[in-house]
Each structure stands twice: as structure tokens, then as C-alpha cells.
Amino acid sequence: MMREIYYNQALREALHEEMNRDPCVFVMGEDIGLYGGVFKVTEGLLAAFGPQRVRETPISENGFVGAAVGASMTGMRPVVELMFADFAYVAADSIFNQAAKMRSMSGGRVTVPLVIRTQQGGGRGNGAQHSQSLEAMFAHIPGIKVVLPSTPYDAKGLLKSAIRDENPVVFIEHKLLYSTRGLVPDDEYTLPIGQADIKRPGSDVTIITYSRCVLQALAVATQLAEEGIDVEVLDLRSLVPLDRNSVLASARKTGRVVVVHEAHRFCGVGAEIAALIQEEAWDELHAPVRRVTAKDVPIPVAPSLEQAVLPQEHDIMAAVRCLMSDNKNCS
Amino acid sequence: MMREIYYNQALREALHEEMNRDPCVFVMGEDIGLYGGVFKVTEGLLAAFGPQRVRETPISENGFVGAAVGASMTGMRPVVELMFADFAYVAADSIFNQAAKMRSMSGGRVTVPLVIRTQQGGGRGNGAQHSQSLEAMFAHIPGIKVVLPSTPYDAKGLLKSAIRDENPVVFIEHKLLYSTRGLVPDDEYTLPIGQADIKRPGSDVTIITYSRCVLQALAVATQLAEEGIDVEVLDLRSLVPLDRNSVLASARKTGRVVVVHEAHRFCGVGAEIAALIQEEAWDELHAPVRRVTAKDVPIPVAPSLEQAVLPQEHDIMAAVRCLMSDNKNCS
Amino acid sequence: MPLDTPQLLACYRTMLLIREFEERAVKLYKLGEIKGSLHPCVGQEATAAGACFALRRDDYLTCTYRGHGQALAKGLDPKEAMAELLGKVTGCSKGKGGSMHFTDPRVGLLGENAIVGAGVPIAAGAALSAHMRGSDQVAITFFGDGAVNQGLFAEGANLAAVWQLPLILFCENNQYSEMTPITATTRTPLHVRAASYGMPTVEVDGNDVEAVYEVTQAAVTRARAGAGPTFIEAHTYRLLGHMMGDTEVYRTKAEVAEWRGEQRDPIKRTRAALLAREVSSATLAIIEAAVVATINEVEQFARASMLPDVSEVYEDIWVAAA
Amino acid sequence: MPLDTPQLLACYRTMLLIREFEERAVKLYKLGEIKGSLHPCVGQEATAAGACFALRRDDYLTCTYRGHGQALAKGLDPKEAMAELLGKVTGCSKGKGGSMHFTDPRVGLLGENAIVGAGVPIAAGAALSAHMRGSDQVAITFFGDGAVNQGLFAEGANLAAVWQLPLILFCENNQYSEMTPITATTRTPLHVRAASYGMPTVEVDGNDVEAVYEVTQAAVTRARAGAGPTFIEAHTYRLLGHMMGDTEVYRTKAEVAEWRGEQRDPIKRTRAALLAREVSSATLAIIEAAVVATINEVEQFARASMLPDVSEVYEDIWVAAA
């Protein structure tokens, strides 16, 4: 049986179930206890599990992510909430120099089963320091899995898998997804990390994307279907590991690819996917891989500008139409 | 007239001349005074300019880079030494949330004429936390110029320009370049930031690279010339701004491109260059753009492994030969 | 030196302006005219007004997302401030920065900051700059109780102490960092933590504008004289939620009501003090009406202004070469 | 409780082992057998030996690039340690970590760290883990004087204090951070900085192994009893340069010579203390010879071991799903 629930509710269920299942799982972060987190993901956990396992932290991200690394090396399974992905910069050492490298530096003797949950993205006018999308940074440095679910179903199943994973996982939610709804099974389930999902099959063009942009891509696909353009929407769901097979299979099938993301363009995931596809599927491509991304400027607050900086449906539409046309210089 | 001097000497001359020219220029960092910095770039500056302008800092990178941001907003021109690029993680907030965004967030009312000098790269067995190449991270986040000189001549001319630039500049040296030598004019000169340099013209294949890999590319080009393969080596010199025109012109000329860098592959600069070239020069390419990069694992210490992880001349050679062959699956 | 009556009146006017500005912003937020983030400083007007009254226009200031009051007290044009909240091109940052990034170097305002603690090193750098240029400018940085737990505070405070910078570290201890009481995140008083870097500290009733002025004035005098930094811990309280939408489950209505009372609310207290100094209530009424009129104009200006044109997107990122 | 003579002999042996290990590593570095980074702890053997003698094998330890001594004192096999320095596959990290990343969870060693300050939060997390699992394990973190200036120290110390974690923060104040005297980067004693978080602190002569043991033992007892963290400031000195190649322009030969003398060198002092307890010099000579023999074997083992095969490159990054 399925129920329709919110994305943040799906995450909450995942946390609740995993904390019930395994006493080593605990959550920590800022304002996650009584208040239930500023996006309400941890609501109710304090009442259910008490302050030891729902641990309020001082505003010291590098410190408490570092502490989570130490706890995860010694038998616990911390799930840390980083309130905004933008705060990854203050926690960057603990994430990139510690969590990501600990296993390798110990020759495999230690494991770091740590989850860092965070949320990112723009569209709410929160400004340059609260709207960034940082997945490319997390994915560039080896040693951390990077997961970005787009639906309540994926969010729940992937968060449960992230918590059970023996590796550090950065689990990136999107601030505009919390209030979206979707069907989620009553029964327990998990989803494997590292498998992309065809959210809509199609034959003319592939849109490769993840997180909130999946919703935009699906809306675009629906509109373009009316024009007779059959769009496939491939949701990567995780960047590390990347489901190369699904990416290449879809690229080979349609021969036309647009990559869409809210992160900046330069050295973003779009660049990686484009580079990969042209390397591996050169002869099957009908046209270059196109990218629809945020512009390479800090995210401004004014709604007029924020919209212009972040990828919009019409931008995706234009890129798809460009690929379907014979004009190589249209986008 | 030209003299042959070391790379670190070239940098030292640039600092010395700029500090002489402009009393607002000052340097700060760890152990840069009496000791002259662990790579000896600031040697002699303390004696010449005194402890106010050659300022020894506590080990608090986020703090002193933040202070440099504040000083640069208020009339000074700090040149900060970050001893290893790997420490950018502890300073990441001051770099990415502050320096990079300050001008935009103020609607252009403030300027941040700040230089962060650092060095990066592997090859010395310094391990996972002291060997990283982080240029893609600096370049991904808009608002900072990113410069990586490969020769003493470029190092001096570009550092002087970086100091005079009104924008924040991350100036990335390479630990294995300090002891390399090259010709540098006696007379004062500067080099514009944002212009790539053809270090060797060629007609068959373009190697696009920067920093120490330029030396590897030139060595490869010399060897391949004996086989009759004429390699062009394009030294980007800066990633932000990127000299798109030179990149595309060379790609169009040869139709075959290898990008080489020591940073990790996933979402690295190679991905960006490959994505850009296939977007813009699709019809002129004879083969997909190839990448020769560090493998996506933390840099190990053992010499056997470190060499296997970092790009070597034979890797570059193989990629070039692959492009010259008809076999698309060779690399 | 205590404030004389005209000075206290000036502070009162500033406090009223801040209160009225913030309440108007809340109204505009509820109307959907302001989007994104809004962290009102209602209740904390005395720290802003009292501390900034001790500063010169060319002194430097950094503060936080809750810094509207300090920005206005330092001299930011309220029209530019409100327009910025609405994301208008007439805003102090042309609508690019928004509520958490008011900046105006013309009045020494080096920026609010949305990263807790980040303003401390930046202000230390401004103080260093003043010192190196041989100017007698000082810098002040406002931050909350929760910020003292951030490594950025520790590093910035240490730099200020070691380099004996002309910096005032002004901590507004309003008892909560977001929804978490400060007692849950530190075991010792904040001024004890600051003193450990080797700088004088002082505690003050942050809702007493005269007291705030006096301790800040003393710190500024020390700083200008080259005697180094001072840490001020001002006890205060925010009367509204941490941000718009805060359900305030973490505190009781009674606690808030007490701080809204005659004994605690800084504006009510200053009003009473002025009356006690025999300023007439008619005089006060004139000031009060004038502030409301100003904020009406401010609102009108902000609403009538245009959103930035899309062509602005690539502006204000880079300074072009000369 | 003071050390009895067999215990002091055990500590003496550990100190000798560390000294011999480090001097051998220096020799191998000069021969080109060891590459990369090497930060010898010669002169600081008493802190390692004394503190670790107060720990159980299942207690946790983090330390720095200068932590070879602590790693060995905690029980790391010196063969694995030396092989790691040479980047050999028999090393504790299979040659992947090198000099700055000795790790062995089997003896509680959670890693040296090449980032100044980073070991503090990690150890705090291990202490939290012990506490949450209801174990009576404690964690200790060693760091230098310079690390106290890092935000990571501040944040980690505060977590330990607020959560009353079973953590010992062990500061080896050797007067310099790299080439910079600590007096240039802090205005107050380091234990004052630590005390401000609300934890007991103690200063100790770090070259007196008995004293180091006693203060650490007391801190461990407190921590095991659930009474929270302790900060120990141990005054010591490194007799060699910060790293290989350090020109040591920042200190005088006389200063170093003094610390090498009978009154200061921790090994000479312990030897004298043992003789004063009427341990015969013959007994000591046997121990000394045994340590040299051990290190000879260690060197042989490390040199004879193989470099890791290139096929190892992708190993030890990810744990495969069960």
C-alpha cells in the first residue's frame, strides 16, 4: 500500500525507522531537538529518542562534523544535520580532509559510517550565502558518496540506505522540495545508492538531472510532448557513485543530451556528464551535450535576478529545442 | 636583458617590487617572517619591510583570510600565504562565502583586492592532506580569479598583476615548481590575467594544461615530435577568467584535444574544457576530448601508488597516441 | 561620559526608527512584498543605538543578518535599506544582497553577514587596516551569543588580542541562538570566554541605551588610543521570533511578555528616562510622529522602486581592469 | 599514584624506543629511504610515554604529524610504523598514510592528523561515542601549542566541556609552532584559554615522565568517572627542527643545548631517576641494548618490505556493501 506524504515527512520516517532499528544511529545538529529542525525534518525525534540521541549542537560545524567522524570511527552511526549546504565551508576540513580520506589514510583499517544531511538550492530569495548548490564540490573530492533525492519515495529509501552505508555520505535535500508530496509505501523499503532512475522514458532527447530540477524537467517533458518531442528524464539520484551505465545507455538511445542543474556551470556536474558522454558515446551523439545551469555569479536576492540566474523551465525547453533543430549555435 | 632565476625567486621579486611600489601591499601568513616561509618565497621581506607589513599569523586560516578580506575592503592590499592549498578547507568560509561574494552582495559598493597565494600538488609523498590540487573548487564558485603559473616568467608577471587586480585572486603555485628555473627580464613587467599562452605551437594535437603539468606536456611534445606527431601545448595560466578564445582556436586548429591536470577527474577542469569544446567546436573535432588527470582517490604516500594516482608523462603520451589513432576506445 | 538630554533624544529617535522599520518590514513580509529571510531585531534597539552613538561615521562596522538596527544606527539610509529588503534596484546593494547583507561603505558598514561568526575576522581586518594606515578609525563587530561557539569568533578574537587591534567585539546576548538556549551550548559566561584571549571585557544591560553608550564609548576611547580590543557582553532579548515563521516553542509567552514590559523594553525605558529628565510628552510625540512619517515614506519609496533589470545579472561581480 | 620502579622502567623503555625510532627515521630520511614529511618528536618522549601509560589499550587517541611517539606508546607495532614511513605495504596504513597518518584502531589509535587542530573534534567524537555506548573508555588528544589558535580546537574544546565528555586535551607546549614562538600568537597562557570553556586545567613539566603520568592518570580517572574533560598543558621542547630541512634560524644553539642537557632531556632525567631508585646501570644497559636491537629489526623489516602494488590504488577507499 502507498500513501501520499511530504518529502520532509519521508525523511523523518527514514530517521525514525533507522533509529528504532539500530541503537547506534543518532542525529545531531543545530535546533534539531525541541524545534525539530528549521525544516522540520527531525520533528518528534526528541520526544521519541531523548536528548542523548537527538543532540543539539553549539554553532560549530567543523567541530561537530569532526566529532561525528570520531564517533563513526568508534562504533556509532551519526546522522548530522548541516542546516544549509552553504555552511559546508565552515565544516569543510572535517568533511574533505577528514571524513573523505580517513579510510584511505588508514589503509582501510577504519570505517566512517557517517551521514551528513543538508539542504541546498535557491528560489526563495535567501541570498548568496544561503542558496548555493554545492554538489560538484562534494563530488570532486573522492571518498564521500553524494546523494540528491528528488521525490519523497527516493528520499526515504535512499536515506535509509545512506544510514546503513559503511561510507561517509553527503545527503543533499532541496529547500523547495520539503513541501512537495509523493507516494511512499507503507512497508519498509530501501533503495540502492548508485542507481539512476528513468523518471520518464523517451526517445528523442535525454534530460539528465537530479534534485529539484527533476521536477522542472518533467514539466518540460510534458509540455514538449505536445509538440511531439519525446523527452527522457534520467534522475541520477547519486553523483558518487555515478551510474555511468544508465547515463551512457540513455545518451546512446537518444543521441541528444541536456544536463540540468542548479549549481554553477564551470566545473559543475554538467561538465562531467558532458565530458563523459562525448568520451564514451562519441559516435552515437547527434549533437553536442548541452548544459542548463545556474549562471556563474553569486545568487542574488531580487526575484527578477534570482530567476535569471537559476535555470528555469524555459531555459531547459530552449536547450531541448536547440538539440532537436539542426542549428548547432542556438543555445 | 634576461636572467635565469628560480620560480620562488621570481615570486619573491614580484612581492618585493609591489611592496616597494605601493605601501598598501602587505603580506601575511604562517612562518613567513624570519623564516621566509616554508618554501622561502617571502625570504628577505621581513628585513626589508618590517613586521607590520610582513605579518606572522597564528594558525587560524579562516580568521586571517577573513581579516584580509576586511583589510582589503578598507584600503589595504593584503597578500596572504596559505601554506598548503589543502588548508583552504579550514579557510573556506572566508574564501567562498566572504571574499568571493562580497562585491556582488554589496551591489558593487565594495571591492576586495586580495591575493591568496598558496601551493599545491603531489609528487613529494606528503600524503592525502598535503598533496591536493584544488583549482576546480576555487574556479567552480564565482567571484575569485584563479591563476596557476607554470614558469618563473609567468609567476612573476602574473603575481604582480594579481596584486594590482581589484578582485580577489587565488594564486596557486606548485610545490615541485619552486626549484625550477627560467628566464625572467631584468626590467619590470606584468602579464595580463586571463590570457592563455601557447608554450609550444603544433598542428596535430592540442594539450591543454597549466601549472606543473605544462612541463610534463612539453616533455611529451618533444618526445612525440620524434614520432612525427606535432603537439601544441596551451598553458591556460588562469582558469578564471578562462581564455575561451585561445582554447577554442587551438581545438579548432588541431581538432584533437587532451586536457591534463593533477586535480581529480570528476568535475575537474578537464571536464569543463571538454564540455566547452564539444559545445562550441563540435564540427571541427576529429575525436572526443580526452582527459589525463589524477585518479579519483585520496593521494597515497607510497611512491609506487602516488605515481599511479598522479598523471605521468606516459599517460599523456598514451592519450595523444590514442587521439592520433583511429581507435576510439583506446584511452 | 553620560549622554546629555539632546543626545539621549537622538538615541531615542534612532531606537524608534529601528523599531518602526522592523515592524514595517514584518508587515511587508506578511504581505508578500518581502521574501526570503527576515530576522527582526525588535527589542534589541538599545544595543544598536547606544553603541553606534559612540562611533564616528568613518569607523567600521560588521554585523549579522539581525543587523538592520545597527546598520540604520550607523547611518544607512532607511530608504535604501527597505528597498533592499524588497529586492529593489534602489536598495543599498541594488537588491542583490537582501535582508542579510546590508552594506554601505560610505557609512563604514562593511556588511551584515549570514554566516554566524564571519563578521568578527572581517572587522578585525578593518581594524588592522585602520591601524596600518595610521588612521584613528576603530572597528566594531556585532554578533550573537551563539556566535561565540564558532571557530571564526575564536580566531578573530585572538587576532584582535594578539595584534592589539582597535576593535570592539560587541556580543548581543539575547539568550538564544535560533531556538536553542545559550545555556545548552556553553558552560561558562561568554565574557569569560572572551577574556581568555587577553582583552578587557565588560557586561552591560543591553536594554539600557545610556549604559550601552557608556561602555562602548570607553571601549572606543581605548581602541583609538591604541590600547587594543574590548569585548562587551550586552544582555538583551529579541521580542519576535528568530525569523519569520518561528513557532517559538522554546520559550514561554510569559517570558516574552516580561521583556515587553515597562521595566525591560528598551524603548519604553528610554521614554521613561526622558520624561524623568523633564522632556515633555508633547516633544516625544512629535519625534514619534516624525519617525512614523519617515517610515511611511520609506515604505512608499521601496514599494515604488523597480526590481533590477535582468541585464544587471553580470554586473557587480568583477571590477574591470583600469 | 606515583609510578613504582617497574612502571618507571617500562616508561623508560618506551621513551628509549621512541627516541631510537625517531633517530633511525631521521637517518633513513637522510639516506632517501623515507620521503615526504617527517616531524621528529625527539625531546618530547616523556609526554608520550607518561600520558599513554595512564591509558588502557581500548582507550582512544588522536595526535598530530608529530605523533610517532604517542602512537608507539599507545601500542602501535614499531615495525608497522617504520614500514609506513617507508611507504611499504606492511605499514600500518599499507603505505598509504605515511608519517603524518599513523592509524591503528586495534590499539585505539584513531590517527595522527596533518591538519593542525583537527584531531581535537575527532577525539571528542570518540569520547562521545564511548559515553553513548555506556563504555568507560576515554579519549585523549595530543596537539601542540600552536593548535590552540585554530578554530577546530575552540570548537572541540567547547563540545567536550558542554557535553562533559571523557576527553583529555593534552597540549604539548614546545614553545614553537613551526618557526614561530608561541608568544607571538597568543597573549595569554594556553591553559587560561582552555579553562574558559569550563574545564579543569593543569600545567606540568612535560619532560618529567612521572609528573606527566600522574596528571594524566588523574584526568583519566575523572573522565572515566563521568566528571568530564581535563586540559593538560605540558611544557616541553623539540630537540630537532620542526621538520626535516628546518634551518632553525628562529632559535639559538644555546637554547637547544640547554634542553639537551642532563637537567632537561627527559630520557637523561628518567635514567637519573632510575639510578637514584637504585636500578643498576647494568639493568639499564640491558634495556638500552634491547631497544637498539628492536629498532635494528624494525629497520630491517621496513627496508625488506615491498612497496604496495599498483593494483592497490583503488583499494581501501570504499567499503563495499555487505
Ligand SMILES: Cc1ncc(C[n+]2csc(CCOP(=O)(O)OP(=O)(O)O)c2C)c(N)n1
Ligand atoms: C555558520 C552558521 N551556522 C549556522 C547558521 C544558522 N543560524 C542562523 S542564525 C543562528 C543562531 C545565531 O544565534 P546568535 O549568534 O545568538 O544570534 P541571534 O540570532 O540570537 O541574534 C543560526 C544557528 C548560520 N547562519 N551560520
Ligand SMILES: Cc1ncc(C[n+]2csc(CCOP(=O)(O)OP(=O)(O)O)c2C)c(N)n1
Ligand atoms: C590548519 C593547518 N595550518 C597550518 C599547518 C602547517 N603546520 C604544520 S605544523 C604547524 C605548527 C604547529 O605547531 P604546534 O601546534 O605548536 O605543534 P608542534 O609542531 O610544535 O608539535 C603548522 C603551522 C597545518 N598543518 N594545518
Ligand SMILES: [Mg+2]
Ligand atoms: Mg542569540
Ligand SMILES: [Mg+2]
Ligand atoms: Mg609547538
